[in-house]
Amino acid sequence: MRYVRSNRVRTVAVTAAVLATATAGTAAATADGGNSSDGDNRGNGAHAAADRDHDRDRDAAALTGTAKLTRSLGDDITFSFDARLAAEHNDNPRKATGTFRFSHYLDGEGAWAEAEVDCLVTGGKVAVVSGTITDTDLPGAKGLRIGVTVHDKGHRDRLGYSWAGTGSPLEDKDLAPCVSSAPFEKVKPGTGDYRVLPWHPEL
Template sequence: MSRKVSASTRIRVAAGAAALITVACTASAVAYGRSSGSGSPSGPREAAALTGSAKLSRTLGDDITFTFDAHLAAKHRMDPAKATGTFRFSHYLDGEGAWAKGRIDCLVTGGKVAVATGVITAGDLPGAKGKRVGFTVHDTGRNDRLGYSWAAVGSPVETKDLPKCVSSAPFERVKNGTGDFRVLPWQPDFVG
């Protein structure tokens, strides 16, 4: 038995399918916006962000972890020094090492690269409390990279008078399967 379908029925089916696709795409966009810290769907997204946690890849077996929750609100889009959030890092080898945490005081991102600084507020690394440290993250989606301001001097304690939003190139690699960093690109007014 053959069934004839009229042109108007085909148009209604196509329109219904298009409406379903539109609803699905809109729902996905809203969910993505919320997960990237953009707030409500009707509000502006935050100006920049660096989030996530991962361990670095070291051949000697060092256990090095960095964690970031740094954000630049939409209303402070033109002032990276108004960034807020936290950072934490630890470095252990054969049971010896230290950890530190602090508050973010600057964040600039460009594409998938972020540079952030913050002041150490707690930890067990002698002499580190009150020191500003910097971090650079390259979010590649896989095999992220990370750098830190004390790369050339060996310890955050040895860094003297570090300005805000200054760090080294992201020369370290993240160990596969240990986490991921996410960078939300900065969109200042003067960039078209």
């Protein structure tokens, strides 16, 4: 059983567990008055901005979200991420924490894996995350490091992975942290969304 490198090869590998990230906002009236609906709208906008500011204060970088990939043969491939670099570790991407999961099935065959994050680097809307597989049903994969690249393009996100050139993460036994391929895969419309928080290191 191998991970897909082409549409004609049956592959494996990628997730279960849909990540759910929810932000809650409460409406607040504005100090300058106006009608109640206008005040509520402005209040919601203010809370949304405050939530974004809070996220920036809390995280130096982040990759979150879940989605499926587009495959012409109907492969069911899902990648999910909850990877963050805390603001206090802005100078060290190896201090990133979180998990990412992936699953890949075709005609009832496939596999899944979950990895613990050990590195996260983002630039603009592109993220590269790596981690060590902690749980999986792919024989021989547990304990291996894997890497994934995500390009956050709104509703046209793209994704790549470290085993793109070998066909299986089992072939990358000495992968370095934060190493992956170009984001050549396309996210299937309507199946989810990825969000990348840009990293601003002091260079």
